[in-house]
Amino acid sequence: MKAFVVSLRHDLGAVQAALDLPWTTSLAEGQINRLKMLKRTMLGRAGFALLRARVLHAN
Numbered sequence: 001m002k003a004f005v006v007s008l009r010h011d012l013g014a015v016q017a018a019l020d021l022p023w024t025t026s027l028a029e030g031q032i033n034r035l036k037m038l039k040r041t042m043l044g045r046a047g048f049a050l051l052r053a054r055v056l057h058a059n
Contacts, residue, residue, distance in 0.1 A: 038054055
């Protein structure tokens, strides 16, 4: 727990901005997470063409 508190204090400006500012990056983070998951599930199984098709047509 101590290491966590130290890291928060080290980056106090970012923590304060996250609490004060009205915007969020959660939508972008969600898309990045989805793309990484697709990439991991297809590792070594298919080429770029199939990966591209899954990304463009995924729901």
